[in-house]
Amino acid sequence: MGLDDRKLAVLRAIVEDYVATQEPVGSKALVERHQLGVSPATVRNDMAVLEEEGYIRQPHTSAGRVPTDRGYRLFVDRLSRVKPLSPAERRAIERFLVGAVDLDDVVHRTVRLLAQLTRQVAVVQYPSLARSSVRHLELVPISTTRLMLVMIADTGRVEQRLVEMPGPIPADDVLDLRRLVNEKLVGTRLSETPPLVQALVDEATPDLRPAMATLSTVLLETLVERHEERIALAGTANLTRGGLLDFQGSLRPILEALEEEVVLLKLIGEVEPSTLRVRIGDENEIDNLRAASVVSTGYGPGSTIVGGLGVLGPTRMDYPGTIATVRAVARYVGDLLAQN
Amino acid sequence: MGLDDRKLAVLRAIVEDYVATQEPVGSKALVERHQLGVSPATVRNDMAVLEEEGYIRQPHTSAGRVPTDRGYRLFVDRLSRVKPLSPAERRAIERFLVGAVDLDDVVHRTVRLLAQLTRQVAVVQYPSLARSSVRHLELVPISTTRLMLVMIADTGRVEQRLVEMPGPIPADDVLDLRRLVNEKLVGTRLSETPPLVQALVDEATPDLRPAMATLSTVLLETLVERHEERIALAGTANLTRGGLLDFQGSLRPILEALEEEVVLLKLIGEVEPSTLRVRIGDENEIDNLRAASVVSTGYGPGSTIVGGLGVLGPTRMDYPGTIATVRAVARYVGDLLAQN
DNA sequence: TCCTGGCACTCGACTGTAGCGAGTGCCAGT
DNA sequence: ACTGGCACTCGCTACAGTCGAGTGCCAGGA
Secondary structure, eight states: OOOOHHHHHHHHHHHHHHHHHOSOBOHHHHHHHSOOOSOHHHHHHHHHHHHHTTSEEOSSTTSOBEEOHHHHHHIIIIIOOOOOOOHHHHHHHHHHHTTOOSHHHHHHHHHHHHHHHHTSEEEEEOOOGGGOBEEEEEEEEEETTEEEEEEEETTSOEEEEEEEOSSOOOHHHHHHHHHHHHHHHTTSBGGGHHHHHHHHHHHSOTTTHHHHHHHHHHHHIIIIITOOOOEEEEOGGGGGTTTTTGGGGOOHHHHHHHHOHHHHHHHHHOOOTTOEEEEEGGGOSSGGGTTEEEEEEEEOSTTOOOEEEEEEEESSSOHHHHHHHHHHHHHHHHHHHHHO | OOOOHHHHHHHHHHHHHHHHHOSOBOHHHHHHHSOOOSOHHHHHHHHHHHHHTTSEEOSSTTSOBEEOHHHHHHIIIIIOOOOOOOHHHHHHHHHHHTTOOSHHHHHHHHHHHHHHHHTSEEEEEOOOGGGOBEEEEEEEEEETTEEEEEEEETTSOEEEEEEEOSSOOOHHHHHHHHHHHHHHHTTSBGGGHHHHHHHHHHHSOTTTHHHHHHHHHHHHIIIIITOOOOEEEEOGGGGGTTTTTGGGGOOHHHHHHHHOHHHHHHHHHOOOTTOEEEEEGGGOSSGGGTTEEEEEEEEOSTTOOOEEEEEEEESSSOHHHHHHHHHHHHHHHHHHHHTO
C-alpha cells in the first residue's frame, strides 16, 4: 500500500516525460531516459501498483501510462522540486514591469507577462475594492441634475459612476457634499463604509438631505454592493498549443468559463494569506474546467493581499515551472505596488 | 460574361444552403429545395459558369459547390435582401440596454448583447478619445509630490493618470493648476488640445511653471499621444461552433489576432460616416483573419460617430441577419448615448 | 438558342483485412 | 526482490474494394 521511494521515482519520471512529450510513456522508454537502476520489468510491476492506487492509467491496453489528476496531485505535493527562475526570466519580469505609469498599466503588463512566461492563459484580478480604503472622493457636475462621482482608492483603483440627482443642485451644495463625504469616508476600508454612509444622511442639514440620500445610495452601490471586481485576461491563444489533445478535444467549455467574470473571480479571487493554490483537473469546482489546472496566488504590497492572479492550462502542464513563475510575478507586482 | 438572373439565383441558393447546412451543395439538392424551375442539368451548367467566374468552387472533384469569398461578396452586394429583426430580437435589445448606469455598463452590455444575438465574436470600441471633448479635469493630491489627474470626457469616458511632480506641491498650487487647465481646456476636442496645453505652460506664472510643465507632459500623453483606445470583447466561445470546420481547422490565428488591441482597432475603429462595412475573408488586411469575416459600423449620438462596433465570424455566416443586428444595435446604442 | 434527360466518370467516404510494433502481464529462474 | 523471456493485446497504418453523390458532356427536343 505504501509507495516506496522507487515507485515515487517512477511516478515522477512518468509525469516529467509525459509533460515533455505529451505521449503515454512505457516502461522501456522510462529506464532509458532516467537512471532508475532497474530493468523495465521491475518498472512494470511498480507501474501496476501505481495504476491500482489510481495515480496513473492506460489510455488503451497496449499503450504506455499517463498520470491521472491524482498522480499530478501527488507529484505537486511531494515530488516536484522548486525550479528556480532562469536569469532570463528574471530579467523579463523586471523589464516588463518597470515603467508602468498606472494601475491599469501594471495590471495589463502583468497579465501579458504571465501569459508569455508560462505560455498559458493568465488572469489577474485588479486590487479588490473590498480590500481597499478610500483615498479621495470627487464630485464633478455634469449637468444641473447630474454629478459624476469619482472614487480613488489607496490601491490605485479609480471607480466612477453617474449620479442622477432628484433636482437641480447648486455649485455650493456640490462643494458641501464633497467636503462631507470626504471628511467622513477618507481612510476607511470600503467594506466598513456602510454605517458611515448611513450616518452621513442622518447628519446632513435638512436642505442637503435629499441630495445626500441619493448620493448615499450610489455610494453604497459603487463601494460595496456592486462588488465591482475587475479582471484582466491574456493568452487565450495559448489554449491552442498542444493541438486539441489537451482539454479533451474541445476548447468550448474553457472559453465559456473564461468569459464569465464570476467564474474567473472564483478561480483566482479566493485568496488565503500568501498561499499558492494548485487546482488540478477534477479538483476544480467549475465543471467546465474539469480538464484544466489552475495555479493561483494572492498579491499585494508587503505581506497584505489586495487581489489574486494566476494561470490556467492543461492538467498536463509544467507545474514546477508554472508555480515558480506565478510566485515570482506575484512578488514583483507586490513590490511594485508597495512603492506607491 | 454577364451573369443572368437565373445564375444569380443559383448563387444565392448556394450561399443560403451552404450557410445553413455547412455542407457543399450539389445541383440536385438545389433544385429540390428552391423553386428554380429548371432541371439539375441546367443548374450544373450555370454552376460551371459561376465557378469559372470565381464565385464558387469545388472542394474536390466529386463534391458539391461552396461559395468563394468573391461569391459571398457578390451575395452581400447584390443578392441579399435586408432581413428585418424579429420582434423578439428587438425586445432583447431594449431589455438589455435599459438600466445601464454607466459608460462602462453600456459598453459591456452592448458587447454581450451583440455576441448573444449574432452568436459570434463581438467587439465594441469605447467612444474614441480623439472624437471626445474635455468636460472636466480634476487634480487629486495623492502624496506631497504626486497627483492623480482625472479627465472626464463628454462621451462619458473617464481617464486617470498618476502624475509624478518634480517637487512637493502645496494645496493652493493644486487648486490653481486645476483652475487653469479647466479654464483653458474644457469644451475643446481632445485632438485640438496640444497647442492649448503648450500655451498653458507659456502663460503660467514663474512659480507654477515647473509644475505646469510636468503636468502638461502627462496631459499630452493622456489626451493625445497614448491614444488610449479601449475595447471590449465577448463571445469568443462562439468561435468553437461549427466544430473546427470554419477557420480551416485552427482557432489559433484568430485568437491571436483578438488579443491585439491594435488589430481590433483596425477592424472596427476605422469608421466612415454611418457606413456599415463588411470584410469577407481575403479582404481583411490582417493575415490572421483571412479565414474570417467582419461586419462593423460606427455608432454615436445622433448622426455623429464616436466609436465603432462589430462582429467577427466565419466567412460562412448569415450576412443578412448579422448586418441587420449590427446596424440595429449600433442605432440603439447611439440613441442611448444621445440621452446623456 | 436554350433546356433536358441520360450516361460515363471521378473521387471522397466508408468498410474490412492484414501486418507491425509498442507495450503489457505473467512466470520461472537467480 | 529483481530480471529475462515470452505470449498476448490492441491501436495504428496501409491497402483493396465498394458505394454513391456529384459532375461534365452530349444528343435530342421545344
